[in-house]
Amino acid sequence: xxxxxxxxxxxAEEITARQLPxxxxxxxxxxxxxxxxxxxxxxxxxxxxxxxxxxxxxxYHNDTLGKLVDICDLLFEPHQRISPNVKVILExxxxxxKVLPGEISPLLPLPKAFVHEQRNKxxxxxxxxxxxxxxxxxxxxxxxxAAVPFQRFMDNKEKLYWGDFTWLKGYxxxxxxxxxxxxxxxxxxxxxxxxxxxxxxNDDRFYVYCKKYIQARTKAIPAKRDRLLELAQxxxxxxxxxxxxxxxxxxxxxxxxxxxxxxxxxxxDFVGTYEPEIPFAKLGFRLYKYTVAFFFKLLHEQKxxxxxxxxxxxxxxxxxxxxxxxDIPPGSIxxxxxxxxxxxxxRMEALLLAMLEYLRRFM
Numbered sequence: 186x187x188x189x190x191x192x193x194x195x196x197a198e199e200i201t202a203r204q205l206p207x208x209x210x211x212x213x214x215x216x217x218x219x220x221x222x223x224x225x226x227x228x229x230x231x232x233x234x235x236x237x238x239x240x241x242x243x244x245y246h247n248d249t250l251g252k253l254v255d256i257c258d259l260l261f262e263p264h265q266r267i268s269p270n271v272k273v274i275l276e277x278x279x280x281x282x283k284v285l286p287g288e289i290s291p292l293l294p295l296p297k298a299f300v301h302e303q304r305n306k307x308x309x310x311x312x313x314x315x316x317x318x319x320x321x322x323x324x325x326x327x328x329x330x331a332a333v334p335f336q337r338f339m340d341n342k343e344k345l346y347w348g349d350f351t352w353l354k355g356y357x358x359x360x361x362x363x364x365x366x367x368x369x370x371x372x373x374x375x376x377x378x379x380x381x382x383x384x385x386x387n388d389d390r391f392y393v394y395c396k397k398y399i400q401a402r403t404k405a406i407p408a409k410r411d412r413l414l415e416l417a418q419x420x421x422x423x424x425x426x427x428x429x430x431x432x433x434x435x436x437x438x439x440x441x442x443x444x445x446x447x448x449x450x451x452x453x454d455f456v457g458t459y460e461p462e463i464p465f466a467k468l469g470f471r472l473y474k475y476t477v478a479f480f481f482k483l484l485h486e487q488k489x490x491x492x493x494x495x496x497x498x499x500x501x502x503x504x505x506x507x508x509x510x511x512d513i514p515p516g517s518i519x520x521x522x523x524x525x526x527x528x529x530x531x532r533m534e535a536l537l538l539a540m541l542e543y544l545r546r547f548m
Contacts, residue, residue, distance in 0.1 A: 189228060190252045193221050197256045200270055201263055214269035222277045233284050246281075247290045253278050257296040271298045291348025291436065300345055303338050307353075311335035314360050321365040324374045330390045331377060334434065352432055356384050382426040385433045387441040395445055403452070409460050413453060420449045467507050474508040475521035476529060482522040483533075495519065 196218045229249055236242040257274040261267070267275075275298060282289060311332055318328050334353050337343060359380055368376035378398070381391055399419050406412045427442040470477045481502055485495050499518040506513060524530065 189225060189232075189249065190256065193218070193225055194252070194256050194259070196221060197259050197270070197274075201259055212269065214273045218270055219273055222273050226277055226280050229281055230284050233281075242285070243288055243290075246285055246288055247293055250278065250281060250289065250293055253281070254294050254296050257298055261296070261298040261301070265301070267298050267302060275299060275302075289347050291346060291351065291432065293347040295345045295347060295350060297341075300338060300341050303350075304341055307335045307338040310357060311339070314357075317365070318377065321373045323365075323377055327374055327377060327394060330388070330394055331381065333388055333390065334386070348432060348436060352384075352434055355432075356386075359384060379422070379426045382423060382441055382445070383428050383431070385428070385431045385440050385442065387433050387435050387438045387444070389438075392441055392444050395441070396448055399445075399449065399452070409456060412456055412460075416449055416453045416456070420446060420453075423449070467505055467512075469507045469510065472508055474511070474513050474517060475524050476532065477502075477506065477508045477513065478518045478521040479524050479529065479533060480536075481518070495522070 196215065200215055200218065233242060233246060236245060253274060257271060257278065260271045260274060275296065278296065278299075314335075315328060315332065318331070319325075334349075334356055337345060337349070338353070363376065363380055365373045365376055368379070370376040370379055378395065382395075399416075402419070403412050403415045406415055423442055423445050427440075431440075433440055472480070481498065482495065484490065485493075485498055490498055496515075496519060499515040502518055503513050503515040
């Protein structure tokens, strides 16, 4: 214990000892605790303003705050109540934090009384955000996941730190600024996903949601090349949403962007290596090869395909057409384009006359 806080701790221990029976309730703060807290506030602030070495000042600042958090928890825990004595320590913590707010360690534990005090505030905040999301028809599953940072303060079941509180403040500020009606995303659900990626919400539940979303988005695309393009588009969106040096929701886990980019790379590698290229379906003619060849020859002679040579056209026909369920080699198209059997001329004439008769119905 730092010398500056030893006496304050001893006073808190005496108060806790005499308040152990549930029937004891002190409506006012202990005068010794109040006097020592005011003295300590002046002493700590003066010391902080006289230390020039950043490392020494940072160590002194965060060590003092940590000891005061322990004292605050000592007074709060017996009855889980924000008593006048607890308020004195909370106010002392607030005064010292304000001196160097940018130098508070994200690993500084939050006083249990402070988290208890935040429960109703965070509940009201989240209810407002949730109402907006429901109004814009955001995916309910994603809404539940987006509530997790607020839920931790509402539940008050786990140890929370200063970094958790500042991360939540930044998250709330982004939610306040988010305009779902004019967001630069395909859907409003994607707009919320974009915000969460940008804030590095690296909770496992959000990562799994994004993973399923990417897989569902690409699964519906049959063509291999198009699927690879869609995955590349997903990668581009993740990179665009990623913000450098953004504090993570969970400082002990990898950034969500890094995990998603790794997932996308693995998906692209799998599709590119193992998925077969699905050929385009060919146009099936219920005609024999020489009839199909002659039919396209007639169209070619009428410049239907422009100035392309018949040899080039034959390559395209072979790649896109079948005759009676069989492929048509390009060479056979050029050879069979000039039928020598009179019966084929008659069959073609019948087909063309039928088409002409049908056309005249609209004239």
